[in-house]
Amino acid sequence: MPTLTQFRLCPFSRSIRMLLGELRREVTLLDERPWEWRAEFLRLNPAGELPVMRLDGGEVLCGAYAISEYLAEEVAAVQEGGEGRNPVLPGNRLERAEVRRLVDWFHRKLHLEATDALLEEKVISRLRGSGGTAPDAGNLRAVRANLKYHLGYLDHLASQRRWLAGEEVTYADFAAAAHVSCADYLGEIDWSTLGAARGWYARVKSRPSVRAILAERVPGAPTPPIHYSDPDF
Amino acid sequence: MPTLTQFRLCPFSRSIRMLLGELRREVTLLDERPWEWRAEFLRLNPAGELPVMRLDGGEVLCGAYAISEYLAEEVAAVQEGGEGRNPVLPGNRLERAEVRRLVDWFHRKLHLEATDALLEEKVISRLRGSGGTAPDAGNLRAVRANLKYHLGYLDHLASQRRWLAGEEVTYADFAAAAHVSCADYLGEIDWSTLGAARGWYARVKSRPSVRAILAERVPGAPTPPIHYSDPDF
Numbered sequence: 001m002p003t004l005t006q007f008r009l010c011p012f013s014r015s016i017r018m019l020l021g022e023l024r025r026e027v028t029l030l031d032e033r034p035w036e037w038r039a040e041f042l043r044l045n046p047a048g049e050l051p052v053m054r055l056d057g058g059e060v061l062c063g064a065y066a067i068s069e070y071l072a073e074e075v076a077a078v079q080e081g082g083e084g085r086n087p088v089l090p091g092n093r094l095e096r097a098e099v100r101r102l103v104d105w106f107h108r109k110l111h112l113e114a115t116d117a118l119l120e121e122k123v124i125s126r127l128r129g130s131g132g133t134a135p136d137a138g139n140l141r142a143v144r145a146n147l148k149y150h151l152g153y154l155d156h157l158a159s160q161r162r163w164l165a166g167e168e169v170t171y172a173d174f175a176a177a178a179h180v181s182c183a184d185y186l187g188e189i190d191w192s193t194l195g196a197a198r199g200w201y202a203r204v205k206s207r208p209s210v211r212a213i214l215a216e217r218v219p220g221a222p223t224p225p226i227h228y229s230d231p232d233f
Numbered sequence: 234m235p236t237l238t239q240f241r242l243c244p245f246s247r248s249i250r251m252l253l254g255e256l257r258r259e260v261t262l263l264d265e266r267p268w269e270w271r272a273e274f275l276r277l278n279p280a281g282e283l284p285v286m287r288l289d290g291g292e293v294l295c296g297a298y299a300i301s302e303y304l305a306e307e308v309a310a311v312q313e314g315g316e317g318r319n320p321v322l323p324g325n326r327l328e329r330a331e332v333r334r335l336v337d338w339f340h341r342k343l344h345l346e347a348t349d350a351l352l353e354e355k356v357i358s359r360l361r362g363s364g365g366t367a368p369d370a371g372n373l374r375a376v377r378a379n380l381k382y383h384l385g386y387l388d389h390l391a392s393q394r395r396w397l398a399g400e401e402v403t404y405a406d407f408a409a410a411a412h413v414s415c416a417d418y419l420g421e422i423d424w425s426t427l428g429a430a431r432g433w434y435a436r437v438k439s440r441p442s443v444r445a446i447l448a449e450r451v452p453g454a455p456t457p458p459i460h461y462s463d464p465d466f
Binding site for chain 2 (some may be wrong): 046047049059061062063065066067069070073074077093094096097098100101103104105108109112153
């Protein structure tokens with residue numbers, strides 16, 4: 001069986017796990033704390049980043065970009081000449097460009113401006129055992145303002161479309177849900193102020209591929225709020 | 234004719250311009266200073282980031298990820314059932330995964346750890362006219378150490394392969410060359426310490442798609458070193 005090396009509160013790992021769940025592809029999960037820079041892990045991926053997928057033949061795919069596009073190509077190849085839609089990157093070339101614009105938005109921009117710092121301050125610094133330094137209040141304030149802006153954009157998208165990139169669910173929804181679910185685990189999202197985004201997230205949460213992830217708890221991380229894994233929140 | 238909204242020292246813009254040059258696709262270049270947050274530009278790309286490509290039909294593609302994959306799909310569609318190789322993402326699924334691993338490395342990791350800060354400190358802060366604050370010495374030292382590490386990885390790759398992802402030139406080479414050329418413009422690369430990477434960069438520099446870009450100078454930026462646009466350096 002293929003393996004997926006991941007960390008349970010890594011948004012990139014989560015997005016690929018959701019995709020694999022949607023495709024009904026089973027993998028063996030291997031937990032990794034990439035900040036420990038284990039030599040064995042660095043041999044697998046010299047970038048020292050997650051997720052990493054190892055196929056049955058031993059081939060190694062590094063990072064959410066390479067893995068998601070690989071899975072999309074694999075699905076397309078199986079379907080060639082046949083029926084069905086591609087649940088990773090559906091639609092025509094222009095529609096896929098819109099999916100990729102949004103994946104880039106969440107996996108790069110939202111991560112850089114919000115979820116990276118939240119996870120570092122509230123989870124990784126604890127697990128790293130770097131002496132229990134208190135989160136930097138000024139930094140957290142700026143990051144929370146960024147997160148609010150991103151949730152506003154999500155709300156805007158969700159008010160115009162059933163799924164973020166259009167009428168069908170795509171990898172853009174899973175990329176967004178991966179970051180949103182990590183921030184929500186940390187109690188950083190005030191859903192009472194969000195309308196359309198909340199409806200979208202309720203639809204995402206009810207998918208089995210996402211439910212399985214939300215049922216997990218991460219030792220050493222703060223306890224998530226009660227609504228965290230409830231699709232009806 | 235399609236347009237490409239870009240900034241001449243933006244690595245992402247450069248990588249797409251190289252790709253368009255390789256594909257012999259002509260575009261009208263439109264200069265943009267994204268840090269000015271012009272309302273008209275934000276309507277084009279709400280992320281406020283470069284590059285942005287507008288097709289003849291008015292469709293808008295935002296960001297290097299969406300544009301490079303769009304161009305790769307377009308080339309593949311034209312070739313379908315025909316001959317020829319895909320000069321953007323050639324090879325089989327696994328070979329393309331290797332190209333994408335490296336594109337991610339240069340466009341995300343190298344940018345985040347080195348070229349983003351170098352450009353901010355030495356170019357954008359000047360053009361922004363933020364009062365001529367001197368570059369932060371401690372920050373620059375850390376960034377230069379990162380750059381050295383990345384050039385070492387480039388050297389390692391180039392010592393094992395003719396092009397970075399294998400025997401053929403791919404978008405990984407242009408992503409890498411885009412960042413390397415920006416750092417080189419700023420006089421940040423000591424080529425005397427690099428062997429295989431220097432040979433690789435000489436091959437890249439001699440391509441017409443790259444030469445055209447290296448011939449440009451950016452008003453307001455520091456003057457590049459003499460070797461900058463010389464393929465025989």
